[in-house]
Amino acid sequence: MPFDRRPSKAVSPPAPVPKLSKNVEVECSGCPIRHRAVCARCDADELARLEEIKYYRTYEAGQPIAWAGDEMGFVASVVRGVATISQTMADGRKQMVGLLLPSDFLGRPGRASTPYDVTAVSDVTLCCFRRRPFEGLMAATPHVAERLLDMSLDELDAAREWMLVLGRKTAREKIASLLTIVARREATVGLGAMTGRINIDLPLTREAMADYLGLTLETVSRQISALKAEGVLELGPQRRISVPDIRRLMAETGDDMDGGLIA
């Protein structure tokens, strides 16, 4: 059953009716990404106005969220799940250019159509805001725009870090970098420090990793096998990866990891 929106209020017909899913989380206050998403700095008043224009939408693993060139009537925060942002060339070569994890922002205010394919990798829940009202809200209240600027600059840094990975690192270093980055991100968000054993839950197929790293899936597989053979990582079922000693993995990234957050 789709979440039901406030049942009162004779539904204003222009609103696009999303046809999805059972979850009915409406309270921002209880939202798992409340303090990390684009709404992080909103005060009660701003939150209330966001709440008015927000709705949830879910996608199953593997489903497209948008194709390049699509009109996107909304922008959104990822509440849970993982999605990828990718570009495809005419002959099929594909490159992932972003990974959307919970609290990440999707879409660009002021632009109607995405230039990227966006795909749900695991089951994904989005907290969507219709674009127009969101843009109005951005103009009216400073905190959303401020936060979005900060998040965008973080993304730009991430993209630049990734450019180094793509342009200059070996296959092995690329794999280690991907896993380290995801591990770091998971450590930051939730539980666990960047030390000792770490479990990485990265629901990407070998092919998806390859598209991320600018490699072929065979090369990804070979490198992972090699790292496993050397004991740097262990493979569980369900694409689960366990890293006995995160520092050994980080040592394989090629980065100067002195300036690390190592205990």
Place this chain on the structure above:
Amino acid sequence: MPFDRRPSKAVSPPAPVPKLSKNVEVECSGCPIRHRAVCARCDADELARLEEIKYYRTYEAGQPIAWAGDEMGFVASVVRGVATISQTMADGRKQMVGLLLPSDFLGRPGRASTPYDVTAVSDVTLCCFRRRPFEGLMAATPHVAERLLDMSLDELDAAREWMLVLGRKTAREKIASLLTIVARREATVGLGAMTGRINIDLPLTREAMADYLGLTLETVSRQISALKAEGVLELGPQRRISVPDIRRLMAETGDDMDGGLIA
């Protein structure tokens, strides 16, 4: 001989006296990047406040503007010249992650130190704003922050386009992509349309291009020689490149260039 500036106007003392260079351009109204830089949307009032905290600084070709890890007391707009943003790995591998052309913004409000090396490639003039006052101004007036968000999102798009280049394109396609991007940018800014013969003034050495493209300088040289041999481009003195037919070059980028701005 460098441009000489209006010699008049007793300098207002509070401005930090840049110890550089003879040029003293003070009027925003006559600024060549007035309508494209971070100040583009400022009204007269906001501009006046910017004018109070701004000062010019110049760097000669080849000089470093900042090293990774440096404290940066200012943020800045590039007024003229070209600078590169790059990252270097411990073992010397280097990757450019950004190209700063006139009107581009340098630095991140809210952060004291750069994570990147920034280098002047040609003689560069920056319009600098001391960081603290600039941050204050951003909080106080909406137009600067708005414009900066837009510019950052454009940069993010550019970075993502670059990720495709780095991850999935062949050496030849990389060269063609770099030249096309610069040509497009030059066409947008100034003179010339994206059609017919185009002159590209890209003051990058082969090595710098290689660092940009994730290649070696030898491969860059070979590919450029090949394109020249095929008549796709002509090499002048001073690193000047002339493209007889821009569409032939664009056809080599691997992009689907249907959606082009081709006449």
Place this chain on the structure above:
DNA sequence: CGATTCCTTGAGACAGCTCAATTTCGGTGG
């Protein structure tokens, strides 16, 4: 003009790609 820096070109090596064959995994229905 020398000296330096940048560019070009060649020849051989190698990392990662391509093509191809199994094997393992995860689900599904009998």
Place this chain on the structure above:
DNA sequence: CCACCGAAATTGAGCTGTCTCAAGGAATCG
């Protein structure tokens, strides 16, 4: 619960685009 199926992953063998190492040549600048 097991047999089966398709998708994903692994592994092998040979190929190739780019890198590495090396030697000249062309600019540019005191």
